Amino acid sequence: MTSHNEYVDILHKSGFKATAQRIEILSILSQSQTHPTAEEVYHEARKKFPTISAATVYKTIQTLKEAGRVQQLAFYGGKARFEANVEPHINLICLTCGRIQDLFDMRVNEFIKQFSGGSGFKVESQRIDFYGTCKQCREQAGFQ
């Protein structure tokens, strides 16, 4: 259950003040499935806080990143994208429609475990992106 109080706890445990703006940004990132850009978070947050500034969004995301609560994904195109899902997963990036979907699968954990330590490299976090064509786009194109 994701609730207001849970966001407050997360912020406090990470040593930050639980301001209304931070709670809103954390909430947006936690509930989003679309790996939003900072600009998208900013526009969403403005619905509740019309005076919030982009600087606050950037500073808050920076804070959440340092606390390990948000992952930053830099893609082609310059804009950084963010997600609050820090569990191992695959980002499926459709080159046709641009959508990014998370894929959770036990085999991802096993795959990572295989390489952790074996080569002398200790894995602490990871990022796996698959670029290709999603199901919907393939169906629309007649599986060409």
Add this chain to the structure above:
Amino acid sequence: MTSHNEYVDILHKSGFKATAQRIEILSILSQSQTHPTAEEVYHEARKKFPTISAATVYKTIQTLKEAGRVQQLAFYGGKARFEANVEPHINLICLTCGRIQDLFDMRVNEFIKQFSGGSGFKVESQRIDFYGTCKQCREQAGFQ
């Protein structure tokens, strides 16, 4: 064998003119193990072509990316990094010393194959980053 003529061929086959600057940039990216930034490529290229501009480096890298000859990796920190290794592999990124090493392993290909098609998503290219601590840094820290 990577040679001058091979770089010329690559450029011609991709439909581009084989200028001395492009050959140099392709050579730098092909021989580098360090996933250089555009700025690093620029400084390296200036050794041979003191008048080369950053714009030419960016335009050439863009060209090589479109031809599938160079992969762009956007990391934390804003600067994009580039590599000419387009075969499936894992980027081992050491959070202590900042070095990025390529890890080639058959299990990577098998891992990708598992997910291609199964979920309806057709994988065309991929990027796998492992963040952690490399062997050297762990040894220096006494395996803490």
Add this chain to the structure above:
DNA sequence: CTACATGCAAAGCATTTGCATAGCC
């Protein structure tokens, strides 16, 4: 009450673009 967060504006940088000149094919 005090230290930290917000929000505004301005600055910082990586990257892109426009255009005249130069060079490959």
Add this chain to the structure above:
DNA sequence: GGCTATGCAAATGCTTTGCATGTAG
């Protein structure tokens, strides 16, 4: 020789920073 590439400078756009004001703890 024609068409594409180079290189300079200026522009663009994302992100960061400085600072005065506001607010959580």
